[in-house]
Amino acid sequence: xxIKALNRKLYTEYGGRVTASLxxxxxxxxxxxxxxxxxxxxxxxxxxxxxxxxxxxxxxFTGAEETPMRMPELKDTALDGDRPDVLIxxxxxxxxxxxxxxxxxxxxxxxxxxEADLAxxxxxxxxxxxxxxxxxxxxxxxxxxxxxxxxxxxxxxSELDIPFKRTGQYACFGKKSWLVPVWLYAMWRRFYxxxxxxxxxxxxxxxEKEPEINENIAFALSNPSSGSVSPYNxxxxxxxxxxxxxxxxxxxxxxxxxxxxxxxxVSVETNRGTVYPKLxxxxxxxxxDEVARMAKDRFFSIHPRRGTNSILDKxxxxxxxxxxxxxxxxxxxxxxxxxxxxxxxxxxxxLVGPDAVETYERENTATNPDSIERVFxxxxxxxxxxxxxxxxxxxxxxxxxxxxxxxxxxxxxxxxNIYHVAGIQSPGLTTAPAxxxxxxxEAARWLEAEKNEAFDPIRxxxxxxxxxxDAERAELIAQNPDYGVIICRCExxxxxxxxxxxxxxxxxxxxxxxxxxxxPGMGRCQGGFCSPLVTKIIAEYLGxxxxxxxxxxxxxxxxxxSRKGETADx
Numbered sequence: 001x002x003i004k005a006l007n008r009k010l011y012t013e014y015g016g017r018v019t020a021s022l023x024x025x026x027x028x029x030x031x032x033x034x035x036x037x038x039x040x041x042x043x044x045x046x047x048x049x050x051x052x053x054x055x056x057x058x059x060x061f062t063g064a065e066e067t068p069m070r071m072p073e074l075k076d077t078a079l080d081g082d083r084p085d086v087l088i089x090x091x092x093x094x095x096x097x098x099x100x101x102x103x104x105x106x107x108x109x110x111x112x113x114x115e116a117d118l119a120x121x122x123x124x125x126x127x128x129x130x131x132x133x134x135x136x137x138x139x140x141x142x143x144x145x146x147x148x149x150x151x152x153x154x155x156x157x158s159e160l161d162i163p164f165k166r167t168g169q170y171a172c173f174g175k176k177s178w179l180v181p182v183w184l185y186a187m188w189r190r191f192y193x194x195x196x197x198x199x200x201x202x203x204x205x206x207x208e209k210e211p212e213i214n215e216n217i218a219f220a221l222s223n224p225s226s227g228s229v230s231p232y233n234x235x236x237x238x239x240x241x242x243x244x245x246x247x248x249x250x251x252x253x254x255x256x257x258x259x260x261x262x263x264x265x266v267s268v269e270t271n272r273g274t275v276y277p278k279l280x281x282x283x284x285x286x287x288x289d290e291v292a293r294m295a296k297d298r299f300f301s302i303h304p305r306r307g308t309n310s311i312l313d314k315x316x317x318x319x320x321x322x323x324x325x326x327x328x329x330x331x332x333x334x335x336x337x338x339x340x341x342x343x344x345x346x347x348x349x350x351l352v353g354p355d356a357v358e359t360y361e362r363e364n365t366a367t368n369p370d371s372i373e374r375v376f377x378x379x380x381x382x383x384x385x386x387x388x389x390x391x392x393x394x395x396x397x398x399x400x401x402x403x404x405x406x407x408x409x410x411x412x413x414x415x416x417n418i419y420h421v422a423g424i425q426s427p428g429l430t431t432a433p434a435x436x437x438x439x440x441x442e443a444a445r446w447l448e449a450e451k452n453e454a455f456d457p458i459r460x461x462x463x464x465x466x467x468x469x470d471a472e473r474a475e476l477i478a479q480n481p482d483y484g485v486i487i488c489r490c491e492x493x494x495x496x497x498x499x500x501x502x503x504x505x506x507x508x509x510x511x512x513x514x515x516x517x518x519x520p521g522m523g524r525c526q527g528g529f530c531s532p533l534v535t536k537i538i539a540e541y542l543g544x545x546x547x548x549x550x551x552x553x554x555x556x557x558x559x560x561x562s563r564k565g566e567t568a569d570x
Contacts, residue, residue: 001048003020003021003022003027006020006027006045006046007019007020009045010042010045010046013041013042013045014031014033014038014042017031017032017033018030018031018033018042018059019031020046022053023056024299024413024414025052025053025299025413026053026054026055026056026299026300027046027047027053027054027055027056028056028058029042029043029046029055029056029057029058029059030058030059031059031060032059032060032061032062033059033060033061033062033063034061034062034063035063036061036063036064036358036359036360037358039057039059039061039303039360040303040358042057042059043055043057043059043301043303043403044403046403047402047403047404047405048404049137049139049140049404049405049406050137050139050140050404050406051404054299054300054301054402054403054404054408055300055301055402055403055404056298056299056300056301057301057303057403061360064360066360066361067361067362067363067364069114069254069287069290069362069363070114070363071114071254071271072114072115072116072252072253072254072271072553072554073252073553073554073555074252074253074271074272074554075271075272076272076273077272077273078250078272078273079110079250079253079270079272079273079274079275080272080273080274081273081274081276082110082273082275082276083108083275083276083277083278084108084109084110084248084275084277084278085107085108085109085277085278085279085447085449086102086107086108086109086110086277086278086279086280086281086443086447087110087111087112087268087275087277087279087280087281088102088109088110088111088112088280088281088283089112089255089268089280089281089282089283089284089291090111090112090113090121090282090283090284090285090288091111091112091113091115091117091118091119091120091235091239091249091251092118092119092121092122092123092124092235092283092285092424093119093123093231093234093235093238093424093428093429093432094123094283094285094421094424094428094432094435094436095111095113095281095283095421096111096118096119096235096236096238096239096242097235097238097432097433097435097436098281098283098421098435098436098439098440099111099238099239099242099247099249100238100239100241100242100245100247100436101436101437101439101440102242102247102440102443102444103241103242103245103246103247103452103455104245104440104444104451104452104455105440105443105444105447105449105450105451105452106449106450106451106452107443107444107447107449107452109242109246109247109248110247110248110250110275110277111239111242111247111248111249111250112250112253112254112255112270113249113250113251113252113253114252114253114254114255115251115252115553116251116252116508116510116513116550116552116553116554117251117508117510117512117513117516117552118232118235118236118239118249118251118506119231119232119235119236119516120552121285121286121397121398122285122286122397122398122399122400122424122425122428123231123232123235123285123429124231124232124235124397124516125231125307125309125365125395125396125397125398126231126307126309126354126397126426126429127228127309127340127343127351127353127354128228128229128230128231128343128345128346128351128429129169129226129227129228129323129343129427129429129430130150130153130164130226130227130228130229130429130430131146131150131169131226131426131427131430132146132150132169132195132197132198132223132225132226133146133147133150133195133427133430134169134171134189134195134198134221134223135171136427138193140406140407141406141407141408141409142406142407142427142431145407145431145434145435146427146430146431147194147195148434149430149431149432149433149434149435150225150430151225152433152434153227153229153430153433154166156433157229157234159241159457159458159459160234160237160238160241160459160461161237161458161459161460161461162229162230162233162234162237162461163229163230163233163346163347163467164227164228164229164346165227165228165229165344165346166224166225166226166227167226167227167228167321167322167323167343167344168222168223168224168225168226168227168322168323169222169223169224169226169322169323169324170201170206170210170213170220170221170222170322170323170324170325171220171221171324171325171327172206172213172214172217172219172220172324172325172326172327172382173217173218173219173220173221173326173327173328174214174216174217174218174326174328175218176218176219178218179200179218179219182200182219182221183200185221186198186199186200186221195223195225197222197223197224197225198221198222198223199221199222199223199224200219200220200221200222201219201220201222202218202219203215203217203218203219203220206219206220206222209321209322210320210321210322210324212319212320212383212384212385213320213324213382213383214326214381214382214383214384217326217382220324221327226322226323228323228343228344228345228346229346229429230345230346230347231429232516233516233517234429236506236516236517237459237461239506240459240504240505240506241456241457241458241459243505243506244456244459244505245452245454245455245456246452249506250272251506251508252271252272252554253270253271253272254270254271255268255269255270255284255291255294256269256270256271257269257294258280258294258295258296260295260296260415263414263415263416264415264416264417265277265280265295265415265417265418268280277417278417278447279417279418279419279443279446279447280295280417280418280419281418281419281421281439281443282295282418282419282420282421282422283421283422283424284422285400285424286302286304286362286363286398286399286400287302287362288302288400288408288420288421288422288423289301289302289422292412292418292420292422295412295415295418296414296415297412297413297414297415297418297420299413299414300402300403300404300408300420300422300423301402301403302362302400302401302402302422302423303358303401303402303403304358304359304360304361304362304398304399304400305356305357305358305359305398305399305400305401305425306355306356306357306358306359306364306365306371306396306397306398306399307340307353307354307355307356307357307396307397307398307399308353308354308355308367308368308371308372308375308394308395308396309351309352309353309354309375309394309395309396309397310351310352310353310372310375310376310388310391310393310394311345311349311350311351311391311392311393311394311395312349312350312351312352312390312391312392313349313390313391313392313524314347314348314349314523314524315390316349316350316390317344317345317348317349317350319350319385320342320344320350320383321344322344323341323342323343323344324341324342324382324383325340325341325342325378325379325382326378326381326382340352340353340354340355340356340375340378340379341379341382342379342382342383342386347519347522349392350390352375352376352379352386353375354375354397355371355374355375356399357371359398361398362398363398364398365395365396365397365398366396367394367395367396368396371396372388372391372394373388376388392523392524392526393522393526399425399426400422400423400424400425401423401425402422402423404423406423407421407422407423407424407428407431407435408420408421408422408423409421409422409435409438409439411442419439419442419443421435421439462497462500462501462504463476463483463496463497463500464497465483465492465493465494465497466491466492466493476496480496482494482495482496482499483495483496483497484496487520487530487533487534487537488518488519488520488521488523488529488530488534489523489529489530490522490523490524490525490530491518491519491520491522491523493518493519493520493530495537497518498514498518498520498534498537499537499541501513501514501517501518502514502537502538502541504517509538509541509542509549510538510549510550510551510552510553510556511527511531511534511535511538511549511550511551511552511558512551512552513552514534514538515527515534520534521534531558535549535558535559546558546559547559547560547561
């Protein structure tokens with residue numbers, strides 16, 4: 001569609017309030033609208049799938065005041081004058097996997113994350129599904145990377161010493177009349193598209209495997225290669241292995257500006273000093289377009305999209321062992337989602353979700369009850385006995401799609417020493433290992449870096465009691481009695497494991513930092529019994545009063561003080 005035709009379409013829809021222009025091979029939208037849904041719809045109207053001509057949406061949203069990016073409270077000069085070869089902005093799955101792959105080369109790598117821990121954005125707030133790629137369109141970067149990356153997961157998770165399960169996935173159909181076209185689609189995906197494990201399974205055989213699947217399901221598209229992983233554990237493991245191989249991670253560090261001269265980034269300003277990198281890799285998630293703007297290289301826009309998941313009690317995990325959803329099931333409201341589903345997690349809970357709702361708030365992860373209701377209404381079509389009463393917790397993440405609904409993985413167009421890894425949404429967790437390999441190779445070639453022969457791909461995770469036999473536990477406790485002191489009964493986490501986490505390569509001495517690494521507080525009681533004990537262990541380790549221990553960041557105190565002159569305690 002030409003720019004004139006596009007403007008006619010925009011005029012018809014928005015009555016002259018929005019115009020489009022073609023600038024530097026980008027479609028730039030300008031104007032003002034008071035409904036965020038219309039701002040997004042205008043951007044989607046102009047986008048063309050798989051196109052390098054991206055949408056830059058500069059429409060002013062007048063319906064609400066956009067909240068500025070949350071900044072760390074920490075201010076110092078710890079990084080002032082630092083001169084890394086590669087500066088990575090963003091401590092999610094993209095940034096941490098790329099950092100690890102870059103340490104395969106002789107490079108000085110520095111990763112910045114503005115939050116108090118890694119994986120606090122979309123990377124730690126997703127369902128953890130490792131996708132097979134059955135529904136991705138040819139020609140997209142998602143499609144390019146999905147099959148290769150899926151096949152890498154067994155090796156990567158083994159090297160990083162984190163659990164990974166090939167649970168299998170079922171896309172369920174209620175009408176037998178769809179069997180032939182779906183079979184033809186499956187064969188096309190299998191033989192032409194390379195997704196070799198694609199199969200058709202009839203409803204009676206499916207219910208033999210999964211008895212609680214809806215009895216009205218006629219058949220399903222099956223992909224055994226689909227699996228589940230803990231997304232935050234994967235991110236942390238990537239980062240720890242990167243640090244083990246020489247990379248540095250700076251938490252509580254936000255990029256506040258850049259100096260660009262003659263098409264190159266000269267310096268990057270942060271709340272911890274000014275850094276002078278040779279190369280910048282932009283993995284900033286929902287703020288990746290803002291980083292591109294700072295670098296004078298903005299050629300795309302992010303439109304944030306919220307997704308809500310619910311975690312069910314572990315007893316439900318015994319009722320269903322795979323990943324499933326009904327194709328074509330609808331719920332009220334437009335959500336822009338592939339559908340979500342029911343997923344057996346790597347920790348043996350069931351996860352239900354997500355939905356997908358457009359939002360102008362890039363960092364608002366509050367959960368709306370309507371989202372939970374909407375997701376459950378849909379997934380009860382898949383599994384009728386699903387019950388909200390089994391929910392033990394829920395969470396919301398904000399994804400970072402472009403208007404083209406594809407990844408951006410490319411060098412800067414105007415600024416030469418920046419590489420963008422942006423628009424990373426589903427299936428970004430799955431594709432990360434392959435994307436990281438390619439990005440690291442590009443960076444190494446550009447910097448003419450030599451191979452690091454000392455690179456060690458192996459990360460040895462600390463002992464994990466819940467996965468041990470009685471004999472193994474007894475032997476470990478005999479060596480160190482701290483492993484015999486159970487702090488979290490729901491998840492079987494010991495004092496020894498908590499101390500291991502506090503002595504890890506990337507120590508985050510907060511209650512949530514320990515929770516993400518070991519799962520105390522993730523069981524049925526959600527920390528009702530163990531959180532005070534975890535808080536006390538952290539205080540003892542740091543040698544500080546309980547009042548100085550934080551839940552997640554500097555602005556989240558747990559204990560505020562003492563009563564009646566007594567020492568603060570929990």
